[in-house]
Amino acid sequence: MTGAGRIARVLLHSYFFLLVLFLYLPLVVLVIFAFNNSAVPTLPLSGFTTHWFHQAFSNTDLTGSARRSIELAILDGLLATALGVLAAAGLAARRLFLRGVITTILLLPLVVPYIVLAVGLVILLHQLNITTSLTAVLAGHIVISLPYSVLVILPRLQTLDASINEAARDLGASEIWAFVLVTLPLLAPALVSSFLIAFTISFDEFAIASFLAPGGSPTFPVFVYTGARTPLLQPEVIAVGSIVVIASLVLVIGAELVRRWWERRIEGRKGDTAPAFAVGA
Amino acid sequence: MTHPARRRRRRVRLPRGLLTLPPTFYVVALLLGPIVLIALYSFNLRSQYPGMPTAFSTSNWHDFLRGANNPFRDRFIYSMKVTLLVSVGTVLAAYPLAYYLAFVARKRRYTFLLLVLAPFFTSYLLRIIAWRIILGNNGVVSWVLVHLHIVQQGHTPSWLIYSTFSVALVLFYTWVPFVALPIFVVLENMDRRVLEAAQDLGANGFTAFWRVTFPLSVPGVMAGFVFVLIPTTGEFIAPLLVGGPNNYMFGNAIQSLFASTADWNYGSVLALWLVAVVVVLMIVFGRYLSADLQERDAT
Numbered sequence: 001m002t003g004a005g006r007i008a009r010v011l012l013h014s015y016f017f018l019l020v021l022f023l024y025l026p027l028v029v030l031v032i033f034a035f036n037n038s039a040v041p042t043l044p045l046s047g048f049t050t051h052w053f054h055q056a057f058s059n060t061d062l063t064g065s066a067r068r069s070i071e072l073a074i075l076d077g078l079l080a081t082a083l084g085v086l087a088a089a090g091l092a093a094r095r096l097f098l099r100g101v102i103t104t105i106l107l108l109p110l111v112v113p114y115i116v117l118a119v120g121l122v123i124l125l126h127q128l129n130i131t132t133s134l135t136a137v138l139a140g141h142i143v144i145s146l147p148y149s150v151l152v153i154l155p156r157l158q159t160l161d162a163s164i165n166e167a168a169r170d171l172g173a174s175e176i177w178a179f180v181l182v183t184l185p186l187l188a189p190a191l192v193s194s195f196l197i198a199f200t201i202s203f204d205e206f207a208i209a210s211f212l213a214p215g216g217s218p219t220f221p222v223f224v225y226t227g228a229r230t231p232l233l234q235p236e237v238i239a240v241g242s243i244v245v246i247a248s249l250v251l252v253i254g255a256e257l258v259r260r261w262w263e264r265r266i267e268g269r270k271g272d273t274a275p276a277f278a279v280g281a
Numbered sequence: 282m283t284h285p286a287r288r289r290r291r292r293v294r295l296p297r298g299l300l301t302l303p304p305t306f307y308v309v310a311l312l313l314g315p316i317v318l319i320a321l322y323s324f325n326l327r328s329q330y331p332g333m334p335t336a337f338s339t340s341n342w343h344d345f346l347r348g349a350n351n352p353f354r355d356r357f358i359y360s361m362k363v364t365l366l367v368s369v370g371t372v373l374a375a376y377p378l379a380y381y382l383a384f385v386a387r388k389r390r391y392t393f394l395l396l397v398l399a400p401f402f403t404s405y406l407l408r409i410i411a412w413r414i415i416l417g418n419n420g421v422v423s424w425v426l427v428h429l430h431i432v433q434q435g436h437t438p439s440w441l442i443y444s445t446f447s448v449a450l451v452l453f454y455t456w457v458p459f460v461a462l463p464i465f466v467v468l469e470n471m472d473r474r475v476l477e478a479a480q481d482l483g484a485n486g487f488t489a490f491w492r493v494t495f496p497l498s499v500p501g502v503m504a505g506f507v508f509v510l511i512p513t514t515g516e517f518i519a520p521l522l523v524g525g526p527n528n529y530m531f532g533n534a535i536q537s538l539f540a541s542t543a544d545w546n547y548g549s550v551l552a553l554w555l556v557a558v559v560v561v562l563m564i565v566f567g568r569y570l571s572a573d574l575q576e577r578d579a580t
Contacts, residue, residue, distance in 0.1 A: 005486050012381040016393070019378055023400045023458060026411030029421060033414055041414040043424035083304040090301030102301050105308050111559055112312060113515025115532045116552045119539045120315025123549075126329060127318060143311050146304060204404045206518055211539070221406050228410045228522065238414075241407040248403040256395055 027245050034242035039235055052239035059236055062223060066240070069203050069220035072134060076141040076202035077195040083142065084149025084194055085187075089179070091150070092157045110147045114207035117143065122211050132212045137219065140208040145198035152197060156190035157183070189262045196255050200248065220244075316556060322549035329545040341550045353534050353551055360514070360531035363445060367452045368509040374453070375460040375505055382461070383468035394465065397458045405455065409522045412451050416442040416523065443525035451519045452509075460505035463569075467501030468494070503569040511562055515555055531555060 037047035056062055087106055090096065109117070121140050125132060160183060168178040184191075206221040213219050218226070227237035321327045325338040345353055378397065382390045400408070415421045423437035432438065440446045471494070479489040517532030524530075535555065538548030 008486065009385060012377060012385050015377050016381045016386075019374070019457070020396060022454070023397060026408045026415060026454070027400060027403065029414055030407065030411040040419075041417070042419040043421055083307060086300045087304040090298045093297035093300075095296075096298040096301070097296075099298075102305050105305050105313070106301070108308060109312055111511050111563055112316075113512070113532065113555055113559065115515050115517055115535050116316070116319070116556055117312060119535060119545075119548060119552050120319055121311065122539060123318045123322060123327075123329075123545065124311070124315045127327070139311060143308060146308065150304075200402055204406065206406055221404070224404075224406055224410070225518075225522075228406075228413065237410065241404070241410060245403045245407055249399055252399050252402045253395060 027249070030238060030245055031242040034239040039231070041234065041238060052235040053243075056236035056240045062227070062233075062236060062240060065218050065220045065223035068134065068217060072138055072141065072219060073199040073202040075138055076145055077199040079138075080142050080145035080149045080198040081153075081191055081194040083146055084153050085184075085191070087146070087150045088153040088157050091154055106150055107147045109144045114144065114205070118208045118211040121208065125212075132214055134213060134217060134219075136212040137209050138202075140212060141198075141202040141205055144205070144208075145201045148197045148201065149194040152194045153187065153190045156187055160186055186266060189259050189266070192255070193259060196251065200252075316553075319549045319552050319556075322546050323553045325546055329543070341547050345547075345550050345554065353531075353547075356529065356534045357531045357551075357554070360516075363449055363452075363528075363530065364510060364513040364516075367449050367456070367513055368506050370449070370453050371456045371460045371509045372464075372502055372506050374457050376464055376502065378457070379461040379464035379468055379501070382465050383471075390469075394462075397461065401455070401458050406518065406522075408455070409451055409519055412447070412454070412523055413442070416447050416450075418442065442523060443528065445524075445528050447523040448520050448528050448530075451523050452513055452516065455519075456509040456513070460508050463504035463508065464498060464501040467498045467504075471497055500569050503566060507562065507566040507570060510566070511559055514558060514562070 032045070033041045034052060035048050035050065036045050037049035037051070038045075091099070091103065091106075096102065117140060121136060122132070125136060130136070164186070165178050165182055168182045169175065173181065204221060205219075206225060209219040209222050210225070213222055224237050224241065227233035318327065322329075323341065325341065326335055328335050345351055348354070382394055382397075386393045413420075417423075418437060420442070422441060423432070426432045426437065427434050475493060475497070476489055479493045480486075484492065515532045516530050517536050520528050520530045520533055531551065532555075535548055535551045538544050538551065
């Protein structure tokens with residue numbers, strides 16, 4: 001290797017290292033200040049405390065909003081994945097009328113700004129004379145999660161060996177049973193990825209929830225937003241926020257490691273695989 | 282094909298493509314339908330107040346597009362400047378990252394990719410709140426600046442928070458790892474023999490990169506650029522938390538017209554304008570995205 005090549009390599013290594021520091025800096029800061037014994041998040045630190053965690057967990061507004069968001073996220077994960085399976089199964093058909101139009105419609109929520117979807121749903125509910133509710137928030141979350149489900153499930157469905165399905169059919173299974181008993185279990189890793197992605201989207205979504213969640217029952221992001229701008233609530237928000245951030249890091253990395261192991265077991269494939277969320281990789 | 286049981290089943294079989302109907306209708310009803318309603322509101326054909334007279338009118342559109350010093354149009358122009366700045370900056374920072382992952386990290390590349398992408402999947406709102414702590418008055422950065430004697434106590438620079446800088450920094454931070462992804466995919470799938478050929482023909486490392494690798498990676502760069510451009514065009518959360526009223530973006534204008542000010546007709550003009558901008562961006566740049574999904578019919 002040439003000297004210039006070696007210098008470039010060292011520079012790239014350092015660049016990567018600094019970038020990782022930059023990406024994790026806010027997460028580290030959040031965790032540090034969660035244990036800081038001060039009502040305002042400023043340096044220098046004023047001592048260690050777990051007080052904010054106790055206070056946060058006894059704040060029923062906060063815990064209530066977290067529970068609400070977890071329930072919403074689970075429902076969104078299940079329903080978006082179910083619709084995603086339907087869409088992917090249809091799109092995987094060899095012949096499909098208006099394929100381009102259907103694909104465009106299903107992927108459209110990826111590019112329409114959430115603020116537009118949010119105000120659109122406000123108008124729609126107003127037009128239908130329906131009051132805003134958590135159900136409306138869920139309906140909106142399914143719209144924005146669906147394309148991700150399709151993008152995770154469809155490629156997996158397309159790489160499944162069609163002959164396995166054919167074999168099941170030759171052995172007497174109907175098309176539906178062949179799908180349920182043979183295809184779905186093979187799809188399981190993709191279904192879990194889809195569920196987790198939809199869960200994450202819903203749990204973190206602010207724009208739609210801020211418009212459609214009723215005042216008395218905010219979702220977690222709506223509560224966090226208010227809390228961050230209320231000095232009295234800010235330390236609690238930081239404390240719970242640090243738990244949420246650590247939990248999602250563990251979940252994302254854990255899920256990815258499990259998925260790699262799982263897909264390797266199903267396919268007997270060796271070597272590293274691209275992350276599930278690296279759609280198109 | 283001659284199996285009798287199979288032929289019987291085939292006769293009652295519905296086309297599998299029908300399975301796409303429920304999800305497609307769902308998106309039509311909850312996304313396209315509301316956009317049509319937004320269009321009706323923008324032309325004054327509907328009103329949020331029952332009993333208000335409605336009639337086709339382009340006055341709000343005229344005001345937004347042609348009115349002198351229209352504040353919403355100014356907001357849009359400011360917003361697009363920030364968006365372009367962030368998109369270009371993000372792509373510039375993401376390219377070396379993608380290059381590192383594809384060509385230097387070798388066997389650990391997917392592990393490193395996961396490491397870089399993981400923060401992207403933690404709460405966006407919470408990461409912005411962390412940036413408020415970092416950039417805030419008496420926050421982490423200002424403390425460091427004071428202790429390095431770069432600024433005096435109580436004289437922290439005003440551009441640090443509630444500024445265009447803080448909004449752009451947070452958006453840049455958010456998108457860097459995600460933009461690296463399409464660039465990484467292109468570099469990863471590049472035919473290495475082409476690069477070897479360039480070097481065999483006498484090109485040095487930099488020439489090989491600039492004349493061969495980079496041109497071949499342009500589709501990934503464009504995809505990454507659009508990955509930031511489109512969501513940032515409608516951004517409104519970062520300006521609310523780390524920006525001041527002067528740094529509110531176009532999304533904030535829409536939000537306020539539907540929330541506090543409550544002029545849905547004018548708000549609909551802005552919302553539909555945003556949709557139109559995104560559609561134009563998709564027409565211009567869309568071919569760099571998800572091309573593989575559209576081409577499946579050919580197989």
